[in-house]
Amino acid sequence: MTAPHLGIATAATPTAPTAPAAPTAPNPAPASAMAAYGLLGMPLAMAALPVYVQVPAYYASELGLAMSATGTVLFAARLIDTVQDPFLGRWIDHLAQRGKLAPALWLACLVLSATFAMLWLPPVRGGALAAWLALSLILVYSAHSVVNIAYLAWGARVSGEPATLTRAAAWREAAGLAGVMLASVLPAWLLGASGWPAALAMAGYALVFAALLLGALALLLRHAPAWRHHSAGVHGWRATLANRAFRRLLLPYFLNAISVSIPATLVLFFVQDRLGAPQWSGAFLATYFAAGACGLPLWTRLSARIGPTGAWRLGMTLAVAAFVWAAGLGTGDTGAYLAVCVLAGLALGADLALPPVLLACLIPPGEQPGGYYGIWSLLGKLALALSGLALPLLAWCGYQPGAGGTAPGSHALALVYGGLPCLFKLAAMLCLRTVPAPPMEDPT
Incomplete structure (x- = not known):
């Protein structure tokens, strides 16, 4: 099939060049x-x-x-x-x-x-x-x-x-x-x-x-x-999982995905029963997602300067600061929570953009990426499923939906919503230290 209209370029297995090629600066793809x-x-x-x-x-x-x-x-x-x-x-x-x-x-x-x-x-x-x-x-x-x-x-x-x-x-x-x-x-x-x-x-x-x-x-x-399609054959799962750098990335990615999924599962309960402001739910969510979108250019530039690993670590740190603040909020703290949504949304941009880039940098040029992202997608969905266990945990702690911010269970809601994600986020940051820095040059 022709490459120009299908968007797939083929690259044969590299052979020794007959003459050294002059180094050329990478030609960035246009914004369009x-x-x-x-x-x-x-x-x-x-x-x-x-x-x-x-x-x-x-x-x-x-x-x-x-x-x-x-x-x-x-x-x-x-x-x-x-x-x-x-x-x-x-x-x-x-x-x-x-x-x-x-x-x-x-x-x-x-x-x-x-x-x-x-x-x-x-x-x-x-x-x-x-x-x-x-x-x-x-x-x-x-x-x-x-x-x-x-x-x-x-x-x-x-x-x-x-x-x-x-x-x-x-x-x-x-x-x-x-x-x-x-x-x-x-x-x-x-x-x-x-x-x-x-x-x-x-x-x-x-x-x-x-x-x-x-x-x-x-x-x-x-x-x-x-x-940029390579001529090497498709590797099985054993070869994919033999990639040590990929294996080391899976645990921090999984822990971080849980840290993102827990507040996503509990946010409406938190707004209703901890802040007492269900009428603000739409504004909070819109602010959160808008901040995430606005922060993406920041993480792009920061990743170009310090690499995707360092930029992602900074994003995690920002998220921890935001959710520690959220755990201490109570009834009527709508203005403070709006600021939390801005900070957490900015951190969301790092969580969305940088982990897939880090994975892409760790896939050898001769291997196809689909198998890697299949495992990656499985872990993301598993994290989302496990975050649902926060609901029975809250029930065990005495939380009852609709009881209001003065009920004893609302304190458990604040800790699980704001504190538990911080523990998973910090564990992800610790595990990320074992992931090797990606190569900065074009491997092809």
Whole structure:
């Protein structure tokens, strides 16, 4: 297949040059090419948030599926979604090796567009509704994982320079944060203020999502920096896990992902029952995500100066300071918490952009990145699942939702929301010391 229109460049195994080549400065990709790569992050985020947030209430409240059945289906589908990612990563490597990635991405995006709409428009009711939900979720999760893992792997192969990799990641995560903010507002408005029936409202959202997804994929394949494809064969999991630097990175990444997932799980409880300001929830979340997007250029420049490891460590330090402050807040401290959202949002930019760049720098040039990002994605989803254990922990500590900021359990809520993430973050920082600094030159 031709490289210019598919965005995939091939590189043969290096041979000894006949004459020394004069050193040349790396030619940075233009901003338009980086934007073409990053834009796909927006629709991918637009699909993920409603599936996790809106689906349970939609099926239980709008469609009448029993809560127990809804919960069982969600758990089983998410378990399948988590386990399949390493297998999908290896499959993506094989597709890239054979030059068949672009058709697979088109197929996955078409399946994702159709099944995302299918999720909101079930033609069945009663006992068959649970089966429809299970089938729809498995197809949505699978198609989304294929596109997302391939997308992350592409970002690892746009360059061998950490600065360029960080630029690509910043564009990707900025678009993703924009997608999160859009997904936070648009479905809620369509289901509430628009006055449309629920099915029609979500069908409209699915149509917008499909148009953005397919348009972003077309831009990625035609105008993004090329996936610099190597001729080496696809390595198995044993070879991937034999990469000592990769193994050492997994633990700090996993611990840090838990530290991010816990406050994400508990934030609405904290705002309602610790701060006593549920009416501020939307403003707090918007501030948090906006600060994350605004901080991405800062982390990009900082990573170019001190490397992705040092910049990520500074981001972790900022997050610890923010959540230590949050743990001491109480009823009425809305202004202080707004400042916490700014600081934590800035730190979020580092957590989103820098770990994938660090991983990309640690993948040898002769190995395909899909298998690495399949394992990476599994750990991120596992961290999200484990963060749910914070709820039974709070129940054991005496917290009852809706009890208010003066109830004894609210102190436990503050400590678990603000203090527990700091412990995981500090442990991640300690483990990060064992990860070797990435090479600063282009390995190709």
